[in-house]
């Protein structure tokens with residue numbers, strides 16, 4: 001057991017998260033939950049519902065940006081493990097022309113174990129700390145955010161990041177309905193770390 005220290009940065013981050021929710025109730029927790037469920041349940045093709053959820057997460061990101069520690073060019077999180085699904089890899093293939101591997105459907109224990117070795121490895125689509133596939137980046141990248149003004153906590157190679165948490169707007173609000181709809185559309189899909197789908201030579205992104 002480690003001692004949990006009083007964390008001034010988390011307190012500061014909580015205040016800014018509260019401030020965001022107070023000043024933007026139309027995209028606070030309750031509203032996003034409501035909108036995401038309404039999209040999920042509406043009578044429309046699943047592909048368009050998935051697109052709408054992506055738009056919703058982008059809208060939240062846009063509103064939340066002034067309150068967050070995340071800034072353009074700040075990419076420690078792109079060296080964390082990035083779990084994506086086969087349909088997301090296929091979308092990236094379509095956008096980049098880079099061939100996505102077809103991974104086998106594995107048990108959760110198997111894909112978790114296989115992906116661990118990529119912790120600390122830069123995503124193959126990161127270049128100069130920027131995302132080269134921003135328009136088609138996976139849902140996990142769209143919903144990841146951090147309010148704590150110490151980006152070293154997002155660096156998985158930093159031992160402190162294991163015991164000092166970041167504070168995020170709840171990603172599950174959009175990610176869970178997205179995953180449920182994707183499962184309905186694509187069935188049981190392969191899940192893997194982004195580098196497993198694109199085992200590229202580092203730095204070859206143009």
Ligand code: SF4
Nearest residue numbers: 070074076077146154
């Ligand atoms: S999650 Fe962390 S590393 Fe990623 S953009 Fe935000 S502050 Fe930067």
Ligand code: SF4
Nearest residue numbers: 078123125126131141
């Ligand atoms: S897809 Fe883009 S945002 Fe996501 S980990 Fe890779 S470089 Fe970062």
